[in-house]
Amino acid sequence: MDIPEVNKKTTIHDIAKMLNVTASTVSRAMKDHPRISKETKKAVNDMAEKLNYQPNFIASNLRTGKSNIMGVIVPRINRDFFSNVIAGIEDVAYEAGYSVLICQTHDNYEREKKHVASLINSRAEGIIASLTIETKDVSHFEKVKKSNIPLIFFDRVAESMDVSKILVDDYAGAYKVTEHLIKIGCKKIAHFCGPMFINVYRDRKRGYLDALEKHNFKIDTNYIIQNDLSIEAGKQDMERLMLLPNPPDAIFSSSDYSALGAILYLKEKNYKIPGQVAVAGFSNEKFTSLIDPGITTIEQHSKQIGNYIAKLFIEEISTKKENFIPRKTIITPELCIRASTLDNL
Amino acid sequence: MDIPEVNKKTTIHDIAKMLNVTASTVSRAMKDHPRISKETKKAVNDMAEKLNYQPNFIASNLRTGKSNIMGVIVPRINRDFFSNVIAGIEDVAYEAGYSVLICQTHDNYEREKKHVASLINSRAEGIIASLTIETKDVSHFEKVKKSNIPLIFFDRVAESMDVSKILVDDYAGAYKVTEHLIKIGCKKIAHFCGPMFINVYRDRKRGYLDALEKHNFKIDTNYIIQNDLSIEAGKQDMERLMLLPNPPDAIFSSSDYSALGAILYLKEKNYKIPGQVAVAGFSNEKFTSLIDPGITTIEQHSKQIGNYIAKLFIEEISTKKENFIPRKTIITPELCIRASTLDNL
DNA sequence: ATGAAAGCGCTAACAT
DNA sequence: ATGTTAGCGCTTTCAT
Numbered sequence: 214m215d216i217p218e219v220n221k222k223t224t225i226h227d228i229a230k231m232l233n234v235t236a237s238t239v240s241r242a243m244k245d246h247p248r249i250s251k252e253t254k255k256a257v258n259d260m261a262e263k264l265n266y267q268p269n270f271i272a273s274n275l276r277t278g279k280s281n282i283m284g285v286i287v288p289r290i291n292r293d294f295f296s297n298v299i300a301g302i303e304d305v306a307y308e309a310g311y312s313v314l315i316c317q318t319h320d321n322y323e324r325e326k327k328h329v330a331s332l333i334n335s336r337a338e339g340i341i342a343s344l345t346i347e348t349k350d351v352s353h354f355e356k357v358k359k360s361n362i363p364l365i366f367f368d369r370v371a372e373s374m375d376v377s378k379i380l381v382d383d384y385a386g387a388y389k390v391t392e393h394l395i396k397i398g399c400k401k402i403a404h405f406c407g408p409m410f411i412n413v414y415r416d417r418k419r420g421y422l423d424a425l426e427k428h429n430f431k432i433d434t435n436y437i438i439q440n441d442l443s444i445e446a447g448k449q450d451m452e453r454l455m456l457l458p459n460p461p462d463a464i465f466s467s468s469d470y471s472a473l474g475a476i477l478y479l480k481e482k483n484y485k486i487p488g489q490v491a492v493a494g495f496s497n498e499k500f501t502s503l504i505d506p507g508i509t510t511i512e513q514h515s516k517q518i519g520n521y522i523a524k525l526f527i528e529e530i531s532t533k534k535e536n537f538i539p540r541k542t543i544i545t546p547e548l549c550i551r552a553s554t555l556d557n558l
Numbered sequence: 559m560d561i562p563e564v565n566k567k568t569t570i571h572d573i574a575k576m577l578n579v580t581a582s583t584v585s586r587a588m589k590d591h592p593r594i595s596k597e598t599k600k601a602v603n604d605m606a607e608k609l610n611y612q613p614n615f616i617a618s619n620l621r622t623g624k625s626n627i628m629g630v631i632v633p634r635i636n637r638d639f640f641s642n643v644i645a646g647i648e649d650v651a652y653e654a655g656y657s658v659l660i661c662q663t664h665d666n667y668e669r670e671k672k673h674v675a676s677l678i679n680s681r682a683e684g685i686i687a688s689l690t691i692e693t694k695d696v697s698h699f700e701k702v703k704k705s706n707i708p709l710i711f712f713d714r715v716a717e718s719m720d721v722s723k724i725l726v727d728d729y730a731g732a733y734k735v736t737e738h739l740i741k742i743g744c745k746k747i748a749h750f751c752g753p754m755f756i757n758v759y760r761d762r763k764r765g766y767l768d769a770l771e772k773h774n775f776k777i778d779t780n781y782i783i784q785n786d787l788s789i790e791a792g793k794q795d796m797e798r799l800m801l802l803p804n805p806p807d808a809i810f811s812s813s814d815y816s817a818l819g820a821i822l823y824l825k826e827k828n829y830k831i832p833g834q835v836a837v838a839g840f841s842n843e844k845f846t847s848l849i850d851p852g853i854t855t856i857e858q859h860s861k862q863i864g865n866y867i868a869k870l871f872i873e874e875i876s877t878k879k880e881n882f883i884p885r886k887t888i889i890t891p892e893l894c895i896r897a898s899t900l901d902n903l
Numbered sequence: 904a905t906g907a908a909a910g911c912g913c914t915a916a917c918a919t
Numbered sequence: 920a921t922g923t924t925a926g927c928g929c930t931t932t933c934a935t
Contacts, residue, residue, distance in 0.1 A: 222705065222912095224911095224912055224913085225912070225913070226912080226913095234921075234922085235921070235922050235923080236912085236913075236914090236922095237913095237914075237915080237921075237922065237923080237924095238920085238921055238922075240912095240913065240914060240915090241914090241915095241920095241921085244914095246920095248920055248921085249920065249921080250920060250921090253920080253921085265701065265704050265705065267678050267679055267701075267705055268679050268912090268913085269620075269679065269681065269911090269912055269913070270676075270679040270680045270681070271616055271619045271620045271625065271680065271681055271911090271912080271913095272620050272911070272912035272913040272914090272927090273912075273913055273914075274616045274913090274927095275614075275616045275617050275620050275911090275912080275913075275927050275928070275929090276912080276913045276914050276915085276926080276927050277913085277914070277915095277927085278927070280616065289641075290635040290636065290641055290644070290660070291635065291636055291637075291638060291641035292636075293636060296634075296635055296636035299635070299662075300662075300664070303662075307669075307672075312676060314659060315635070315660040315662075317644075317645075317648075317660075319645070324652075327652075331615075331657060333612050334612055334613050334614065334615040335615045335616065336614065336615070336616055356610065356612075359610050360567065360610065360612055473848060477848070480850070499845075500844075500845045500848055500849075503818060503822075503845055503848075503849055504845075504848055504849045504850065505825070505849065505850045567928095569927095569928055569929085570928070570929070571928080571929095579905075579906085580905070580906050580907075581906095581928085581929080581930090582905075582906065582907080582908095582930080582931080583904085583905055583906075585928095585929065585930060585931090586904095586905085586930090586931095589930095593904055593905085594904065594905080595904060595905090598904080598905085613928090613929085614927090614928055614929070616927090616928080616929090617911090617927070617928035617929040617930090618928080618929055618930075619911095619929090620910095620911050620912070620913090620927090620928080620929075621910080621911050621928080621929045621930045621931085622911085622929085622930070622931095623911070
């Protein structure tokens with residue numbers, strides 16, 4: 214009463230048996246090995262086709278110790294910055310024969326830990342990561358290093374770790390935006406920032422503060438608000454700011470999303486943007502150019518960052534470990550001036 | 559001159575040797591096997607920790623024939639619809655112990671073929687896919703079936719294939735939008751559609767046509783334009799429409815992106831929206847609620863679709879093949895009325 | 904409660 | 920140009 218094993222997948226042994234050769238020959242024929250005859254190759258490929266043979270990557274990976282997998286861990290895939298970086302990585306990776314395994318943490322620390330463990334256990338050949346907003350302890354990434362898996366951080370990086378990092382010059386970006394706001398005549402420039410243990414938010418705040426100081430502005434701590442940088446937070450905190458006895462005439466937000474929230478609030482209350490309040494964000498999310506008014510923001514060259522990371526990864530993999538020196542690369546971002554800060558007079 | 563093998567990864571054999579037990583015992587101890595003593599388990603786990611042991615999923619997968627991988631293929635990950643579906647899949651999948659392997663095709667047919675092959679070869683336990691805009695020949699998906707890998711399509715599906723499909727009722731969505739435009743007083747309703755070999759665009763067009771007929775509208779083929787549904791296409795074709803001798807007073811676009819393009823053009827030329835032209839899209843992309851005017855569109859319940867797909871997948875996997883009957887599920891979408899169609903009088 | 908042994912499917916060094 | 924053989928790291932049946 215046994216059901217015939219119709220479900221069993223074809224292996225190279227099945228092909229070998231049919232052709233009266235050995236598995237090695239089949240294996241070699243499939244990889245176009247130079248000293249397998251043309252006829253054998255054809256026979257093998259035809260038989261493979263006929264039997265619907267599907268090579269088993271798992272077996273091959275186990276044998277060769279190579280998985281050809283590049284793991285990428287990002288907070289979320291629907292942010293333009295991250296999806297562009299991923300697209301940039303993919304282009305280079307596919308070209309070089311790697312698969313890209315995309316993992317999103319949804320900014321959840323536990324999920325980040327799980328993804329990292331899973332990538333190590335799946336023998337990913339390298340891990341590219343941007344930290345969650347919650348990540349303080351990076352011991353899970355230390356394990357990656359210990360396992361001799363190349364690790365590259367970008368954007369939200371673990372500064373304590375001795376690995377390659379690709380960063381946007383957040384300080385310079387923030388400085389440029391702030392200086393631009395000063396130039397168009399803003400006198401009371403507020404700032405939304407994220408948690409200070411994240412490098413990007415810390416650096417953007419520093420850029421903001423330094424630009425103000427450089428231009429002899431007095432720092433008003435009431436104008437600096439830390440929140441989760443969501444649209445909702447932008448709305449609420451913009452309201453808080455506008456209800457101050459001395460409300461600001463500009464807001465520089467560390468995120469386009471909270472900048473958008475600010476705009477939504479200001480429009481609802483019929484403030485003029487710019488005029489009464491100028492608004493600037495950070496990241497050049499697609500929507501910043503679509504809404505009215507367009508939001509002044511910072512372009513981070515995300516796709517090029519992705520290309521660069523992937524190239525760096527391939528370089529690191531193909532360099533002997535002891536000869537590879539981790540490097541920090543800083544990309545200079547660009548100011549995109551749009552209607553939200555065209556003039557504040 | 560030999561470099562000591564410091565790079566070699568710890569295996570269960572190393573742990574076994576250290577503890578004077580066998581690999582079987584270590585393997586069992588790690589999986590909390592009932593008849594391994596508490597002490598042995600503790601010793602094994604401690605030693606594993608000490609030697610920085612990382613289980614090799616590849617070896618384990620090869621042995622058990624299970625990869626625990628759910629492959630998801632979508633055109634692009636930065637569309638809200640797809641990223642929400644993915645998030646919905648992830649929630650259920652992780653809960654059930656599966657990893658989700660996200661693949662994006664960028665609407666490129668060759669990439670779709672590669673992803674499919676790669677998922678088969680990596681022994682993914684199931685594939686969930688939404689086709690590229692270019693896909694006509696689905697023989698690569700036939701191979702998935704032949705390899706006995708459960709396959710589920712959603713949104714852009716291969717109708718010819720006998721597998722489970724989850725669809726939004728595009729017809730009903732389009733019908734609702736069109737009827738809504740009629741109700742607010744539009745007399746000349748134009749339509750942007752995508753390629754007719756894609757089910758969703760065909761169904762949306764049918765819904766549009768049927769609603770018009772139902773209300774005794776004469777169909778004007780000049781008002782129906784097929785394009786790639788991008789922002790750019792929306793701009794250009796809106797211009798074409800407005801330059802007709804008898805321009806439309808409403809546009810229903812099969813995509814939010816081309817609806818946005820239409821709005822950008824209309825705003826630039828100072829048409830009143832609505833008033834002169836009402837605009838509606840499809841998909842409820844986030845930006846539709848953010849721009850001014852908000853765009854009337856169709857919400858597809860994307861996250862729930864993801865949850866549902868993942869559950870269906872798990873059901874299919876855990877059902878004997880001969881007992882599983884593929885089913886088609888149709889989700890009813892919802893009309894979201896926003897400022898762009900509030901009234902056209 | 905633990906050990907011995909076989910094998911998942913593939914590759915590659917070493918034959919011939 | 921092809922065959923032989925061993926083994927990647929793990930699981931699991933059968934044995935004790």
